[in-house]
Amino acid sequence: MRRFVLVNLLFLGLAACGSSSNSIPYAEPNELMGEEIDRRITQIPYQHREELFNNLLWLSQAGEQAIPSLLNGLKHEDPKVRSNCAWVLGKVGDRRTIPELQRVAQDKNEQVRLEVARSLVTLGDMSQAPTLIGGLDSDKVQVRYLCHEALKSSTGRDFDFDHLSENSESRHQSVWRWRNWWSEQSGDSWFAKQYADENGLTESGELVVSPEPPAAPDGETKGPEKQDPSPVEGEKKSKS
Numbered sequence: 001m002r003r004f005v006l007v008n009l010l011f012l013g014l015a016a017c018g019s020s021s022n023s024i025p026y027a028e029p030n031e032l033m034g035e036e037i038d039r040r041i042t043q044i045p046y047q048h049r050e051e052l053f054n055n056l057l058w059l060s061q062a063g064e065q066a067i068p069s070l071l072n073g074l075k076h077e078d079p080k081v082r083s084n085c086a087w088v089l090g091k092v093g094d095r096r097t098i099p100e101l102q103r104v105a106q107d108k109n110e111q112v113r114l115e116v117a118r119s120l121v122t123l124g125d126m127s128q129a130p131t132l133i134g135g136l137d138s139d140k141v142q143v144r145y146l147c148h149e150a151l152k153s154s155t156g157r158d159f160d161f162d163h164l165s166e167n168s169e170s171r172h173q174s175v176w177r178w179r180n181w182w183s184e185q186s187g188d189s190w191f192a193k194q195y196a197d198e199n200g201l202t203e204s205g206e207l208v209v210s211p212e213p214p215a216a217p218d219g220e221t222k223g224p225e226k227q228d229p230s231p232v233e234g235e236k237k238s239k240s
Contacts, residue, residue, distance in 0.1 A: 026096075029065040037062060037069045044073075044081045056084055060091035067092060071100050079109035086112065090119025098123055105131075114143065118150040126154070130191065133178045136161060136171070157181065176205040 029037060040055050047055055059066050066088070073085030082104070089097050101120050105128060107113050117131035135147035144163035152158055159177035162170070176199070179192040196203055 026067045027064045028068075029062075033062070033065065034069075037066045041069055041073050041081065041085065044084050045078050052084070056088050056091075059088045063092060064094060067094060067097060071097065074100065074104050079107070079112050082107065082109070083112045083115040086115040086119050090115075090122045093123065095123050098125055101125075114147065118146065121150050121154045124154075126185075129155075129182055133175065133182060136163075136175045136178065151178065155181075172199045172201065173205055176201055180205060 028034070037059065040059055043055060044052065059070065070085045070089050070092070073081050074089075076082050076085070086101060086104070089101060098120065101116050101123075102125065105113065105116050105120065107116065113131060114135050117128035117135075120128040121132060129151065132147040132151050135143050136151075138144050138147070141163055148161050148163055157178075159174050159181070161174035161178065165171050172195075176192060176195055179195050183189050183192040192205075193203065195201070196205065
């Protein structure tokens, strides 16, 4: 498995260096369809929830002919457009878009980075797994869920991660298992070890238990110290 992942990463890295969307012929829409695709992408900043989802679903169903406009959307000034275009490209599922997605994997906006990583992992580029594993520690339940679903569907693993759990210690242990898995695949042992150090875990992912102070030996247990008598009480006792 480790060898497969490393070979896959090497292949994808070479593809990123030697390919460009400008040199890949995609099916072109007719004039009316092209205008509709572009119109729907320009509407993304103003849409929310169900309206936005239905729009993105329509774009994904447009398939290959929507890819050129979606790739242009990855360069849009609005991070909402960039992130949603990345999501749609993942849904379209055309592996020829991998190099273009890789070029924006380090976007300055966190949401864009996560959506790009999700799409790349879905398309088979496992080099973005660390980004999704990092998202498992998000304060947002939805982000944790989406990152875990992408990892789980791409690897077939779960590691008992519960995105709804309010037990941070339990979540940290599950995240460590994900990190340890990636360390084994990539050979980067620091990825798991650093996380263990930062979150009070042993190198095997268990919680560090502070040792209890040793009990006092038998016969040496000290009781409360007796206070010295006041000078007046001392004088009285000496006279008697």
